[in-house]
Amino acid sequence: MATFKIKRYNPEKQAEPYYEEFQYDIPAGSTVLDCMNEIKWQQDGSLTFRMSCRSAICGSCAVKVNGHATLACQKQAENMVKNDTIVLEPLGNMKPLKDLAVDFTPFWDKINKVTPYLQPRSAPPEKERRQSPAEFKMIDDTSTCIMCGSCYSDCNVLEVDDNFLGPAALAKAQRFVGDSRDSKTLERVKQLSEYGGIWDCTHCAECVERCPKPAEPFYRIKEIMAVALEKGVHDNVGARHAISFVNSVKHSGSLNENKLPVESMGFFNIKGLLELVPVGLRMLLKRKVPPILHKSIENVQDVRRIFRKLNQ
Ligand code: SF4
Ligand code: SF4
Numbered sequence: 001m002a003t004f005k006i007k008r009y010n011p012e013k014q015a016e017p018y019y020e021e022f023q024y025d026i027p028a029g030s031t032v033l034d035c036m037n038e039i040k041w042q043q044d045g046s047l048t049f050r051m052s053c054r055s056a057i058c059g060s061c062a063v064k065v066n067g068h069a070t071l072a073c074q075k076q077a078e079n080m081v082k083n084d085t086i087v088l089e090p091l092g093n094m095k096p097l098k099d100l101a102v103d104f105t106p107f108w109d110k111i112n113k114v115t116p117y118l119q120p121r122s123a124p125p126e127k128e129r130r131q132s133p134a135e136f137k138m139i140d141d142t143s144t145c146i147m148c149g150s151c152y153s154d155c156n157v158l159e160v161d162d163n164f165l166g167p168a169a170l171a172k173a174q175r176f177v178g179d180s181r182d183s184k185t186l187e188r189v190k191q192l193s194e195y196g197g198i199w200d201c202t203h204c205a206e207c208v209e210r211c212p213k214p215a216e217p218f219y220r221i222k223e224i225m226a227v228a229l230e231k232g233v234h235d236n237v238g239a240r241h242a243i244s245f246v247n248s249v250k251h252s253g254s255l256n257e258n259k260l261p262v263e264s265m266g267f268f269n270i271k272g273l274l275e276l277v278p279v280g281l282r283m284l285l286k287r288k289v290p291p292i293l294h295k296s297i298e299n300v301q302d303v304r305r306i307f308r309k310l311n312q
């Protein structure tokens with residue numbers, strides 16, 4: 001027997017959401033979605049959530065279980081019980097519509113922003129556009145995305161910045177950036193390097209934890225970053241930050257924290273550099289300013305050797 005503590009919301013009846021508890025004896029082998037269905041059928045027919053395939057294929061049953069987004073049909077309920085309770089809430093970063101159903105409009109808007117279709121190099125061939133197995137491997141993982149929204153729900157950047165494209169859209173973008181048959185790679189990485197794109201990801205990797213498929217958006221974002229740098233698209237703070245970081249470690253074995261912000265902003269970006277002044281002053285007052293002279297670490301040769309190996 002477990003308590004299902006479910007976040008309820010029905011704006012037609014009550015403006016504020018609230019939690020309601022249901023007792024349910026979990027049959028062996030039941031998924032969280034099975035239990036939600038039984039609660040709906042036996043206890044409260046008004047309980048609202050989305051579902052379809054019950055097989056982790058359609059992506060529609062994603063909800064927060066014990067605070068983290070997941071597919072309800074993919075989780076064994078018994079394994080999710082904590083202190084005799086399972087907490088169910090709607091996905092985050094999207095507006096709840098009713099109970100566990102949320103408004104996916106911003107999610108789809110952002111998918112549309114990355115031009116989620118092939119813009120081919122040539123006129124349609126007689127048969128299919130062929131790829132080698134190696135070429136297909138570049139887009140294999142991201143092709144597994146089922147658009148469940150779990151990554152979008154738990155992305156830390158989206159909590160504070162609506163403009164961020166988000167993990168699902170960026171994973172979808174890699175699907176075409178990495179496609180050997182697409183003709184717009186440069187245009188795509190230029191657009192994805194703008195504000196709200198790849199460089200605004202904070203590398204927390206929460207989306208990898210939440211993704212039920214091998215799509216794992218953060219790894220796809222890193223792949224787009226690599227293509228952007230290869231294509232010479234680095235006239236932006238994020239790319240300059242990455243390059244400065246790598247150069248500093250390659251040179252001295254550690255991060256030059258005085259140089260990093262200046263190089264990231266760009267030497268001729270006067271406005272950006274002036275914006276750094278208050279931060280610098282606060283660091284000075286709190287005695288957090290790193291030593292002016294940046295020294296190499298002992299055995300820096302070992303670090304340089306690793307870089308040489310990587311380059312090879
Ligand atoms: S790694 Fe980036 S995209 Fe993924 S959850 Fe963190 S901030 Fe969001
Ligand atoms: S990337 Fe993963 S978590 Fe995000 S929508 Fe696709 S399948 Fe769901």
Ligand code: FES
Binds near residue numbers: 073
């Ligand atoms: S019901 Fe389709 S993924 Fe869960």
